[in-house]
Amino acid sequence: MLTMDRRIRKSQKAIKMAFIELMIEKKFDQITIQDISDRADVSRRTIYLHYMDKLDLLDKLIEEHIDEMRKLCDSAGDDADYIDTGLLWFEYFESHYLFFSAILASKGDTFFRNRFLEFFLQKLKNEENDMPAGSKQGLTDGEDVDIQFLGAAIVGVVEWWFKNEKPHSPSFMAQRVGSLLERNLEADFLLA
Template identity: 50%
Template sequence: MTKVDRRILKTQESLKKAVIELMTEKNFDEITIQDIADRANVNRGTIYLHYQDKYDLLDKLIEAHIDEIGAMDKWACEMDWVDALVPYFEYFADNHLFFSTMLASKGTPSSFRSRLFASFTEGFKNEIDRESGRNAELSDDVMLQYAGNAYVGVIEWWIRNGMPLPPQVMAKQVGVLLGRSL
């Protein structure tokens, strides 16, 4: 795997930060490539060296966060719910601007919530408790819809309300709830 030049990474990070900041100020559809270039302090042409358009830039930004969350799924499955959820809530807190913008912004492509939901339900598939018999009469699809929507909904509530509880408290409460339902 080739190493990416630090200048390229710095430029891409600057562009991603610029689009998120702009989305806190106005509707995504109203943001222009020139707005992004001005905010990131680069030429318009520089954006096109890295992305096809503003939608590609936003898609790559979303993809990077979804990939980070997906990477946590691999080792979280080995832990109990509460311990496994602490890093997730810490990640949401560390990336508050991104998540608050994506979950609250009007005009944001709706694919973000769907992709977040899909990421979580994929991780939950192997967590359904079939051994104890308590979920014997429940459909996997119904349980995944329920747990996925509940988890995303709690994250939305937490982010939109300024994270009123610390990540560790959220992990404990959500972990208990998910443990009861899956």
């Protein structure tokens, strides 16, 4: 049974890598299951054992990365500031550069962008809810606008970083993004 698990993991890894490589070379709509099968050196049947179609494969890849980012954020602990958390994010992005650059360059980027934005919006909402009662003005009508703005800004900066082939280090990006988030939250507090 252990051998079977190892073969399944090996096949899935080959399928995912083939798919990512193909997304760099072709538009998402042009990629076929046969292309993935040929590149991964597995049968089409093997692909269909694990995934319904290429959209399912894309969805599972995205979910896998978002789950990993959630685990990273959870492992950072409650005392981590935005800079520390940003460093975890940008180091993760850098270590999975092939996936993120492929997804942002492909037609799957809209689907990915929406899922990515959902992740950051949830993290920001959780941060806002975790702030001590005396340090925030409470839930306001405008808070959803603020969170939407910050989430879209983070996603935009990450997209820019990849599309410009990582012009700055993860630590630089974490410092800048973390500082901007902290400044925005301080401004909200001062306006309260």
